[in-house]
Amino acid sequence: MAVVSARSTLPIDVTRIRADFPVLSRTVHGKPLVYLDNAATSQKPRQVIDATREVFEEYNANIHRGVYEFSERTTAAFEGAREKVARLLNAAATREVIFVRNATEGVNLVAYAWGREHIRSGDLIVSTVLEHHSNFVPWQQLARDVGAQIAVIDVDDEGRLRRDQYAAAMKRGPRLVAITYTSNGLGTVLPAKELVAEAKAAGATVLVDGAQAVPHQKVDVRDLGADFLVFSGHKMLAPPGSGAVWGRAELLERMRPFLFGGDMISRVTVERTEWNELPWKFEAGTSSYVDAIGLGAAVDYLETVGLDAIHEHELRLTGYLLDRMREIPGLTIYGPKTLEDRVGVVSFNIDGIHPHDVATIFDAQGVCVRAGHHCNQLLMAKLGVPATTRASFYLYNTTAECDALVGAIHAAKKVFRI
Amino acid sequence: MAVVSARSTLPIDVTRIRADFPVLSRTVHGKPLVYLDNAATSQKPRQVIDATREVFEEYNANIHRGVYEFSERTTAAFEGAREKVARLLNAAATREVIFVRNATEGVNLVAYAWGREHIRSGDLIVSTVLEHHSNFVPWQQLARDVGAQIAVIDVDDEGRLRRDQYAAAMKRGPRLVAITYTSNGLGTVLPAKELVAEAKAAGATVLVDGAQAVPHQKVDVRDLGADFLVFSGHKMLAPPGSGAVWGRAELLERMRPFLFGGDMISRVTVERTEWNELPWKFEAGTSSYVDAIGLGAAVDYLETVGLDAIHEHELRLTGYLLDRMREIPGLTIYGPKTLEDRVGVVSFNIDGIHPHDVATIFDAQGVCVRAGHHCNQLLMAKLGVPATTRASFYLYNTTAECDALVGAIHAAKKVFRI
Amino acid sequence: MDDMYRDYILDHYRNPRNTGDLPGATHTYHDTNPLCGDEITMALRIEDGRVADVRFEGKGCAISQASASILTEDVKGKTLEEVRVIDRQRIFENLGIPISPARVKCALLGLKALKGAAWGLSTWPGEEEPAGAAKRTGTE
Amino acid sequence: MDDMYRDYILDHYRNPRNTGDLPGATHTYHDTNPLCGDEITMALRIEDGRVADVRFEGKGCAISQASASILTEDVKGKTLEEVRVIDRQRIFENLGIPISPARVKCALLGLKALKGAAWGLSTWPGEEEPAGAAKRTGTE
Numbered sequence A, B: 001m002a003v004v005s006a007r008s009t010l011p012i013d014v015t016r017i018r019a020d021f022p023v024l025s026r027t028v029h030g031k032p033l034v035y036l037d038n039a040a041t042s043q044k045p046r047q048v049i050d051a052t053r054e055v056f057e058e059y060n061a062n063i064h065r066g067v068y069e070f071s072e073r074t075t076a077a078f079e080g081a082r083e084k085v086a087r088l089l090n091a092a093a094t095r096e097v098i099f100v101r102n103a104t105e106g107v108n109l110v111a112y113a114w115g116r117e118h119i120r121s122g123d124l125i126v127s128t129v130l131e132h133h134s135n136f137v138p139w140q141q142l143a144r145d146v147g148a149q150i151a152v153i154d155v156d157d158e159g160r161l162r163r164d165q166y167a168a169a170m171k172r173g174p175r176l177v178a179i180t181y182t183s184n185g186l187g188t189v190l191p192a193k194e195l196v197a198e199a200k201a202a203g204a205t206v207l208v209d210g211a212q213a214v215p216h217q218k219v220d221v222r223d224l225g226a227d228f229l230v231f232s233g234h235k236m237l238a239p240p241g242s243g244a245v246w247g248r249a250e251l252l253e254r255m256r257p258f259l260f261g262g263d264m265i266s267r268v269t270v271e272r273t274e275w276n277e278l279p280w281k282f283e284a285g286t287s288s289y290v291d292a293i294g295l296g297a298a299v300d301y302l303e304t305v306g307l308d309a310i311h312e313h314e315l316r317l318t319g320y321l322l323d324r325m326r327e328i329p330g331l332t333i334y335g336p337k338t339l340e341d342r343v344g345v346v347s348f349n350i351d352g353i354h355p356h357d358v359a360t361i362f363d364a365q366g367v368c369v370r371a372g373h374h375c376n377q378l379l380m381a382k383l384g385v386p387a388t389t390r391a392s393f394y395l396y397n398t399t400a401e402c403d404a405l406v407g408a409i410h411a412a413k414k415v416f417r418i
Numbered sequence C, D: 001m002d003d004m005y006r007d008y009i010l011d012h013y014r015n016p017r018n019t020g021d022l023p024g025a026t027h028t029y030h031d032t033n034p035l036c037g038d039e040i041t042m043a044l045r046i047e048d049g050r051v052a053d054v055r056f057e058g059k060g061c062a063i064s065q066a067s068a069s070i071l072t073e074d075v076k077g078k079t080l081e082e083v084r085v086i087d088r089q090r091i092f093e094n095l096g097i098p099i100s101p102a103r104v105k106c107a108l109l110g111l112k113a114l115k116g117a118a119w120g121l122s123t124w125p126g127e128e129e130p131a132g133a134a135k136r137t138g139t140e
């Protein structure tokens, strides 16, 4: 099944884009790769691969404090990547961007460095049933340790957040609201700006999990109004090991550091330590500076294509796939029925076939999807299933790949004689 | 100044090795690169660069739980890297190896997950004046938070640990002993096995900072007898972002996780979370799996050359450089006078020239060294200087590079009309 | 794929043998694979050191359910000594189909529950993965 | 390198101008660059809105000490308004030598101490690095 080029009516030139991703021309079990597991991780364009290789081959040295040219070059590339991320998010200042390994470490950083200082016994933390474990378990454990409560806001039958429940929770004066922007399990896009505004009006500090949003649409932290935003580079064309916490400088300034060690100090004596300035105060030890430089190259790539165009492209693919899947009997499709509040992710089950069997059969067709709970066990419990099969898009996917997925669904039914 | 090949009497074939490192043939300010900042970070051989690129170009997918071939391949490469590290350290089990970003995160993991559970008010933590900030500040902060005490063992005039002070501290029944194996500031190699034995006899839990040892000599954790060992991949030919904590399984099993989120759970409900098995219990979120795969390739490379041979090679270079530097008037050389307890690092000052000026002048000659406190402010205070100039070796360095360094010292004196 | 989802596999999946309650069970064990939600309960009636009867109940993928079903057929009538030597290799042979690394846990869930029932052990001779095999766990 | 460590730089380093105690100082500020241990104390005597006298004391690298020494010559007699507009560019021009990114903090330490003395401020118009410049901090 050949992957044909996108039509010119699509908002981006997918054929050209695909040529930038070496892995996309590989085969799996003799079939062309159809990579539809982008919510788990994205593939990388040559521009990112080359940026990281260039560091190693041309000028690698440890960053910061090296009084020689290679260290200056590597430092400039690393700090330049931070500026790119700050610009991408429209942060008020570059020092508001802290490099971390991934969104998960980002949430933990905030939970340890802000949460353990500010959340007290009896305080309320508001979360949702849509949260990835990474934006739930840190708060659950914090709540357990300090005796705080967690309210988990439910979703309606289409996977949209129960705004009535959310509004009611706001009346209880939460100390912290920790919510996702886009659900990795369903593709639901939450009205993040409105939710943040309600939370801020209620006096809460707000963390937004942007792991599935920052890669797929324009996220402007000043417009969003939250206090913290976290995301992972590996889901947006960058190497695993890159990611960031954006935080409002006033908050970050007042927070105690999370990890202690080299680079985050300004002066150490036996008795006490003075911290470095932002953002380095939160970056202990040798950063994953090559991964971060890769993230900078990924931001360049995404901005060249345009995040609005990418979003539009994914909307079209999602609409196309949903339409094609609705023709197939015996499928359960989860999440919003319209494109208004969803993008990029299609979670489903084939009646009578377990998702693991589905994924195995798809794999034989070259079609890569996730099967499982997607680190969304609260959501799975709500849906009443142990697992789903999930296809998720990115800028390089095509309608032909949607067709391949549909073909794989038919193949699975055939294998199972359904 | 050409970098000539090593003589055949050297224990390793440096000419062949150098050909594997693309960056080593670069020039700086028109001069051949003489990279002597290996204690800060190492350069990377083609084998490591290619291993990481291969993931991105041939089979990248997120690890664990992916029911398709690419994910299986990436998972196998990642877990294979863990097995290589476990074998390198002679760990009793692969699950005793936890991947972290760097040695610093490793110490913090132990400080949070073990330390905050076991160190109580009034307890004693034993550290040394040789510690890198990364193995001191986490304990200092922990001590501050729980009301524990820290004893900082001094060094003698040659930078050897004061065994008398150490033995006296052991009599006080420390809860934790956190010591470096090799000093990054002086190159002193501590008698780690003896120190660990004394600490264990005193009933302490022992963490060894292997950041400067694991890259440069054979470290066998079963022989060493410690409870935890940490190190960074980037100092041993691997990409930044890779590193590990080795811990004894009995301890790791009983420890609560440090970072919470995806991958480290086995089951999440609103009320509670069950943890995954070792080692994944400590690896929350998407690991830096490509960096870790690079670390696996680096271990292969180091084992092919042979860690004993590398150690021998660095001993010879250290001896050669010390001899040549002793001929130069107006130098202060820090650390042990003999090779018995030192390797790989030569810290010095040129009378009348600040290390920053030294490094700038060296840079113009293509010679890369560190100038500063080396994240060793306790040691600098002991030495009574704000900073030193530090040259540090790795397997690809040559006596010709030592000569280049000596030439640069003369050049610095000339520039300063000394 | 027809290699893997053969008729007898699908038959065991859809019409599992030896299911339901086991009256007079002497040993019972429930195990899960939290990654995919597969669950299996194994119940044994051991008499004179032999598996006089065995039943299982479960839900999950075709591989885990068929593997458990086949396993019950295999162990019925065996001595505990004979049961003890059943290893992962035997399970794969019983299944008679290629099992990719990601599906190993599915294939072995029944064995895990069985060993739990018979010995209440969490390790079982021959159940461990051979050195070099990567284990699977759950993230995205 | 002779570009950088010119005679007048070494001369200012070895024979710094305007050093020592400043009797009747109206403003004093001590600043350090903890990365290299450089230290500078700037003392000013401001009279009628002018720098009637200035002295510094410090230790550190040639660049930081020469830069501070030259700066004291530059500001003596200036009005506070004139002092306020001294920016990093001016410092580089005063030094008259190429300053690599890693040495910028050295070059600017005197200015930082001066501004601290005059205004007790931690930011100073024109002291910020231009967008795109990487800052230096300390690790290995």
Ligand SMILES: Cc1ncc(COP(=O)(O)O)c(C=O)c1O
Pocket: A262, A284, A285, A286, A287, B039, B040, B102, B103, B104, B105, B132, B134, B135, B180, B182, B183, B184, B209, B211, B212, B232, B234, B375, D139, D140
């Ligand atoms: C002895 C020692 N410990 C710890 C570290 C910290 O290593 P990293 O910055 O990779 O965490 C270093 C690095 O300089 C070191 O030399």
Ligand SMILES: Cc1ncc(COP(=O)(O)O)c(C=O)c1O
Pocket: A039, A040, A102, A103, A104, A105, A132, A134, A135, A180, A182, A183, A184, A209, A211, A212, A232, A234, A375, B262, B284, B285, B286, C140
């Ligand atoms: C919504 C959401 N949050 C957090 C994460 C965790 O990301 P990472 O594993 O990169 O830390 C993910 C990744 O799946 C996600 O989809």
